[in-house]
Amino acid sequence: xxxxxxxxxxxxxxxxxxxxxxxxxxxxxxxxxxxxxxxxxxxxxxxxxxxxxxxxxxxxxxxxxxxxxxxxxxxxxxxxxxxxxxxxxxxxxxxxxxxxxxxxxxxxxxxxxxxxxxxxxxxxxxxxxxxxxxxxxxxxxxxxxxxxxxxxxxxxxxxxxxxxxxxxxxxxxxxxxxxxxxxxxxxxxxxxxxxxxxxxxxxxxxxxxxxxxxxxxxxxxxxxxxxxxxxxxxxxxxxxxxxxxxxxxxxxxxxxxxxxxxxxxxxxxxxxxxxxxxxxxxxxxxxxxxxxxxxxxxx
Numbered sequence: 001x002x003x004x005x006x007x008x009x010x011x012x013x014x015x016x017x018x019x020x021x022x023x024x025x026x027x028x029x030x031x032x033x034x035x036x037x038x039x040x041x042x043x044x045x046x047x048x049x050x051x052x053x054x055x056x057x058x059x060x061x062x063x064x065x066x067x068x069x070x071x072x073x074x075x076x077x078x079x080x081x082x083x084x085x086x087x088x089x090x091x092x093x094x095x096x097x098x099x100x101x102x103x104x105x106x107x108x109x110x111x112x113x114x115x116x117x118x119x120x121x122x123x124x125x126x127x128x129x130x131x132x133x134x135x136x137x138x139x140x141x142x143x144x145x146x147x148x149x150x151x152x153x154x155x156x157x158x159x160x161x162x163x164x165x166x167x168x169x170x171x172x173x174x175x176x177x178x179x180x181x182x183x184x185x186x187x188x189x190x191x192x193x194x195x196x197x198x199x200x201x202x203x204x205x206x207x208x209x210x211x212x213x214x215x216x217x218x219x220x221x222x223x224x225x226x227x228x229x230x231x232x233x234x235x236x237x238x239x240x241x242x243x244x245x246x247x248x249x250x251x252x253x254x255x256x257x258x259x260x261x262x263x264x265x266x267x268x269x270x271x272x273x274x275x276x277x278x279x280x281x282x283x284x285x286x287x288x289x290x291x292x293x294x295x296x297x298x299x
Contacts, residue, residue: 011205030114177265
């Protein structure tokens with residue numbers, strides 16, 4: 001039998017934001033400390049992920065924070081003509097004196113000063129801050145501005161898309177567009193008469209049950225990709241009731257060509273193999289099949 005509407009209603013609710021908001025404020029103050037080595041530079045601290053997108057559920061704990069340095073930037077010139085690329089190289093001929101590596105080290109030092117070395121652990125992609133008392137666990141992404149150039153006749157006439165980039169502990173560069181992701185997700189949410197985000201929460205709770213039951217691993221379906229999965233569903237599939245919306249949206253997803261799905265930022269493909277910013281095909285397929293099975297055999 002299908003999952004009852006009462007259960008879907010419970011799963012649709014947003015989790016508490018009081019503790020996460022307090023945690024974010026604490027981390028933001030630590031990152032913006034006046035004695036940090038980068039304090040005089042241009043940078044921005046902001047939320048990303050479930051709490052930043054209002055799709056958090058009660059079971060979630062970690063708060064995702066980005067600190068983006070804007071005093072330096074990395075770039076992609078692939079869409080420029082040879083002349084434009086030459087103009088760019090001439091305009092930015094000198095290397096930055098402050099590196100990403102130095103910035104990351106200084107951010108870690110600022111966090112250690114505020115929270116203590118035992119609670120701060122640099123990991124592959126982010127700096128993990130352990131939960132302590134009323135403070136939730138957090139992941140701090142240390143990033144710099146990224147520019148994907150569309151045109152470069154000169155510095156004043158340049159056209160580019162602005163995102164973030166950071167380097168893993170293995171040296172791989174990852175590029176993402178968290179602000180565009182959040183803005184586009186909210187726009188789609190409004191276009192669906194505010195059905196999208198509750199449906200994301202329902203799907204995340206379904207994932208939680210599948211993980212608890214041992215059907216899928218806890219890394220098979222990250223929240224980022226679940227937001228993307230529903231982002232691609234046409235807006236006319238949302239509405240009526242949670243059950244009506246799930247059936248309409250899920251039937252569409254099952255039959256759709258996933259290779260055409262985009263991430264909410266609309267800068268990356270959602271489902272692809274061998275792409276660090278995309279959902280591996282096998283994981284997506286495993287999750288979709290598991291959710292379908294959960295819906296059809298609920299008891």
